């Protein structure tokens with residue numbers, strides 16, 4: 209099958225909080241922007257019943273409600289959406305390619321906001337009972353179906369305990385398997401106190417899942433005591449796994465730099481190791497994975513994308529000057545010496561109407577300097593016949609410029 213090709217300024221992979229925010233910034237900057245989302249626009253946050261710590265919502269918000277607002281705002285700024293899975297990427301060079309089943313999307317900038325997926329326990333028979341067969345990862349989605357029933361939660365982090373508390377509004381009994389000693393949990397102290405005081409919650413300490421058992425559907429979780437090795441079958445109607453997440457970065461392996469856990473490495477501008485490729489949100493190696501920080505990442509990358517695209521245009525049209533002669537003076541406005549040389553280049557420009565002269569301040573933006581591979585300032589670059597002929601770092605005088613640029 210021949211795939212069709214479509215072109216955008218920016219393609220964003222993943223329509224979670226981070227991708228949507230990047231989209232809002234890019235759309236508002238009038239960049240032609242596409243968000244590709246493989247499951248549900250809104251991402252992981254839509255699975256969360258209550259988000260109480262996102263600023264601006266003193267009465268809390270449902271994850272779904274909050275993400276619908278993000279989505280609406282992105283659409284308002286003209287961002288386009290495609291519901292499909294990104295299969296592969298080719299990110300080197302000025303035009304990047306993002307490939308789905310039917311289409312190859314070309315873009316000047318790619319923003320990766322592909323988040324993570326739930327970690328599995330690895331216990332026996334787990335794959336037999338995933339999703340609608342009894343093992344769930346989403347209390348919001350599956351709590352109502354467990355009204356009056358007995359459920360088990362695996363884990364003791366914030367997500368496990370907060371979602372466990374939410375489940376008690378529906379289920380008669382919520383048993384929590386915790387791998388730590390009695391009383392030790394990984395969640396915040398407020399959630400811990402609330403959970404321990406909740407009469408519907410029961411804690412089974414020092415345990416991990418040994419196997420999942422049932423017929424068509426899960427009906428028993430066999431727990432193993434990590435100290436005594438004793439195995440205890442616990443009858444349940446459903447089991448909710450909240451034991452962490454793994455980054456969705458398989459398609460970026462050997463392309464983008466990542467840490468040992470597979471999380472993408474960026475600098476504080478959300479730039480990856482490839483120019484024009486940014487990473488945002490939970491997919492990034494970062495200290496705190498929350499909606500508020502995903503939004504911050506998205507804003508930074510959206511801003512950076514706009515700068516990158518405009519620098520691409522300046523580079524092609526002005527600096528490379530479509531094959532005609534061009535002189536670029538790269539300086540730093542906070543360095544008085546390099547600032548004082550500006551009139552020298554203005555004068556050269558007046559005397560040479562056939563040469564395009566550009567003065568580029570790296571203090572404002574270092575993108576053009578990076579593209580020209582300029583190591584330090586002040587420096588001037590002489591470009592002729594579409595090629596960089598000289599990068600000059602020595603003492604700059606009118607004579608020196610005249611002798612090089614001809």
Ligand SMILES: Cc1cc2nc3c(=O)[nH]c(=O)nc-3n(C[C@H](O)[C@H](O)[C@H](O)COP(=O)(O)OP(=O)(O)OC[C@H]3O[C@@H](n4cnc5c(N)ncnc54)[C@H](O)[C@@H]3O)c2cc1C
Nearest residue numbers: 222224225226246251252253294322323489490497498499
């Ligand atoms: C149970 C739970 C409770 C939470 N509670 C809170 C809370 O109270 N407050 C808070 O601030 N945060 C909370 N969080 C964390 C918050 O949900 C995340 O930090 C946030 O959703 C991260 O956003 P993101 O855009 O980086 O990633 P995600 O929301 O994970 O979005 C990534 C998106 O990328 C898509 N994707 C992945 N691969 C591809 C591909 N190849 N092609 C196309 N699309 C792809 C995915 O389908 C997904 O929609 C909670 C998380 C969980 C799991």
